[in-house]
Amino acid sequence: xxxxRLALLTLIAFASLSxxxxxPPKSREIDDLLTKAxxxxxxxxxTAAVGILEIALQKIQKDADLKxxxxxxxxxxxxxxxxxQRPADAVRTYRVMLDGMKSECSAESISSAERCAEAQYNxxxxxxxxxxxxxxxxxxxxxxxxxxLCIKTSGSPxxxxxxxxxxxxxxxxxxxxxxRSGKKDxxxxxxxxxxxxxATVMKDPAAPPGLRDSAAASMKDAQTSLDLxxxx
Numbered sequence: 549x550x551x552x553r554l555a556l557l558t559l560i561a562f563a564s565l566s567x568x569x570x571x572p573p574k575s576r577e578i579d580d581l582l583t584k585a586x587x588x589x590x591x592x593x594x595t596a597a598v599g600i601l602e603i604a605l606q607k608i609q610k611d612a613d614l615k616x617x618x619x620x621x622x623x624x625x626x627x628x629x630x631x632x633q634r635p636a637d638a639v640r641t642y643r644v645m646l647d648g649m650k651s652e653c654s655a656e657s658i659s660s661a662e663r664c665a666e667a668q669y670n671x672x673x674x675x676x677x678x679x680x681x682x683x684x685x686x687x688x689x690x691x692x693x694x695x696x697l698c699i700k701t702s703g704s705p706x707x708x709x710x711x712x713x714x715x716x717x718x719x720x721x722x723x724x725x726x727x728r729s730g731k732k733d734x735x736x737x738x739x740x741x742x743x744x745x746x747a748t749v750m751k752d753p754a755a756p757p758g759l760r761d762s763a764a765a766s767m768k769d770a771q772t773s774l775d776l777x778x779x780x
Contacts, residue, residue: 578604578617594632601625635677642671665694669718681728688722705754713763716745720770739774743767
């Protein structure tokens with residue numbers, strides 16, 4: 549047998565094996581729906597993106613074999629609702645997601661803390677847009693604590709800088725929530741703490757240039773909000 553023919557047969561066999569070991573049809577169907585939702589969102593059709601993700605969620609909730617995909621789809625759907633200016637639906641969706649993560653969020657590990665912090669930040673954002681300022685403060689405070697846990701337990705300087713930026717983002721949003729809840733002094737303190745954290749990231753040589761630039765822009769915005777708050 550020639551080398552060329554042997555190589556061709558090997559490639560065919562490998563392709564056949566890959567197909568057999570690939571994701572099951574049900575999971576591929578969800579992947580296809582997520583791809584279509586992403587494409588619709590990128591094209592500006594927020595309503596279509598929401599509709600596709602709702603279909604994906606319905607399929608997952610009707611099939612126990614797809615249960616592991618639920619958290620990811622709920623997170624995507626929550627963001628899609630926000631993009632479509634449906635904050636009440638986003639809050640409802642994130643609440644379902646966080647309820648399903650209760651046991652995970654009680655575990656003090658880096659992976660759990662990061663996932664929970666990001667989910668809590670998204671929920672807090674939705675609550676702010678929905679006018680639930682006091683509730684947002686509580687949720688965002690949990691996010692800040694989980695981001696702090698990530699920073700405390702990780703040995704990677706770049707990872708710590710990224711999580712500190714996220715913590716500062718949560719503090720910044722929480723500061724606005726405190727002010728809107730009638731707690732001006734606490735809001736000022738939260739803005740000042742967020743600005744300090746943004747400055748730390750901005751000056752951190754371990755942080756990627758893009759992250760430092762983002763921290764600088766966020767710090768400028770937070771300082772503007774703080775200045776306006778002090779004038780009122």
